[in-house]
Amino acid sequence: MSNQENKKALGEKAMFACGGQSMKFPAPVFIKESASIVGKKEGEGPLGDLFDMVGDDDMFGCNTWEEAESGLQRDALHLAIQKAGLKTDDIRYLFAGDLLGQSIATSFGLAQFERPLFGLYGACSTCGLSLSLGAMAICGGFAEHVACVTSSHFASAEKEFRFPLGYGNQRPLSASWTVTGSGAFILSGSRGESAKAVITGITPGKIVDFGLKDSMNMGACMAPAAADTIYRNLQDFGRKPEDYDRIITGDLGKVGQRALLDLLLEREIDIAKQHMDCGIEIFDGETQDTHAGGSGCGCAATVLSAYILKKIEEGIWKRVLFVPTGALLSKTSFNEGQNVPGIAHGVVLEHID
Numbered sequence: 001m002s003n004q005e006n007k008k009a010l011g012e013k014a015m016f017a018c019g020g021q022s023m024k025f026p027a028p029v030f031i032k033e034s035a036s037i038v039g040k041k042e043g044e045g046p047l048g049d050l051f052d053m054v055g056d057d058d059m060f061g062c063n064t065w066e067e068a069e070s071g072l073q074r075d076a077l078h079l080a081i082q083k084a085g086l087k088t089d090d091i092r093y094l095f096a097g098d099l100l101g102q103s104i105a106t107s108f109g110l111a112q113f114e115r116p117l118f119g120l121y122g123a124c125s126t127c128g129l130s131l132s133l134g135a136m137a138i139c140g141g142f143a144e145h146v147a148c149v150t151s152s153h154f155a156s157a158e159k160e161f162r163f164p165l166g167y168g169n170q171r172p173l174s175a176s177w178t179v180t181g182s183g184a185f186i187l188s189g190s191r192g193e194s195a196k197a198v199i200t201g202i203t204p205g206k207i208v209d210f211g212l213k214d215s216m217n218m219g220a221c222m223a224p225a226a227a228d229t230i231y232r233n234l235q236d237f238g239r240k241p242e243d244y245d246r247i248i249t250g251d252l253g254k255v256g257q258r259a260l261l262d263l264l265l266e267r268e269i270d271i272a273k274q275h276m277d278c279g280i281e282i283f284d285g286e287t288q289d290t291h292a293g294g295s296g297c298g299c300a301a302t303v304l305s306a307y308i309l310k311k312i313e314e315g316i317w318k319r320v321l322f323v324p325t326g327a328l329l330s331k332t333s334f335n336e337g338q339n340v341p342g343i344a345h346g347v348v349l350e351h352i353d
Helices: 003-016 065-083 101-113 126-139 154-161 218-237 253-265 297-313 331-335
Strands: 022-038 093-097 117-120 145-152 181-188 197-203 246-249 275-277 319-323 325-327 342-344 346-350
Touching: 003 022, 022 065, 022 126, 022 218, 022 297, 065 101, 065 145, 065 154, 065 181, 093 101, 093 126, 101 117, 101 145, 117 126, 126 145, 126 181, 126 197, 126 297, 126 319, 126 346, 145 297, 181 297, 197 218, 197 297, 218 253, 218 319, 218 325, 218 342, 218 346, 246 253, 246 297, 253 275, 297 319, 297 346
Parallel strands: 093 117, 093 145, 246 275, 246 319
Antiparallel strands: 022 181, 022 197, 145 181, 197 346, 319 346, 325 342
16 A cells, blocks of 8 residues: 555544654643652752652652652552542553663552553653653543553662662762652543643654763763754744743753753754753752752653643643653663663643633
């Protein structure tokens, strides 16, 4: 079947495709509700009062860091479902993932919900990945309600990717601090009374590898992927940076932000006025010793739930491009001297008039 014949056979579904990489949704997909739970350090940051729950102890009453992270996902999803006025059985599918090997925070944390699970790995971009796939399921008519969940934990991530905490290694200024937190989002095909925002389009990211190998400079590793996704989004939707009130990356921090702005300027695109990074916003760079800023799956997810969605719901921001960023490495690839490729997934969020 030729491409033209295929488009004719698809009919209205062909409207989903937008440009060379993006999708626009002919039917709205609403973020019905969300929930955010963070650790003590995150609660002491500038957004501390906005999170739904803040832990007094990053063990959260558990025996291991990994068990604590599973609990974060479980509690965040339970709270999001409760806030949405739904029951667990109303959720058709779960789209969820984390940073740990074989996504154990997700599998152990969400098992009790007994809902069909799409386990995802997009590194720190997992929030954008889950929202994209969840929105596609809703818009395609495959579900009325889905949940998108992700998490990270400073201690479990350090053990997985870097050094045991007891080692006491010195962190370079380019290093980011993995956020302890979880964000959960309920997507729906119907607006209801309390929807926070509407997803109108997505730009799935490509793997971008600039040959960088420094796992202590995640911002630089992820910036090329963020630049590519933002550029593709603007091209595919025929927009300029000023068409967005904010262009928000997830985890670049101060070093990655500078690299992102420079990379886009090389393409004659200036987003300096619109750009915001969740990793910079979640911590106070002057009073909290987090070096370049925050990262981890929980970084973009908790900031989206606690801060970004509130701005959109109130109409302060009418349209936002949300671009969580991920570094695609494992302890095996790093120990074998492999590069650290990046990926970034763009989600267009708009105010509900």
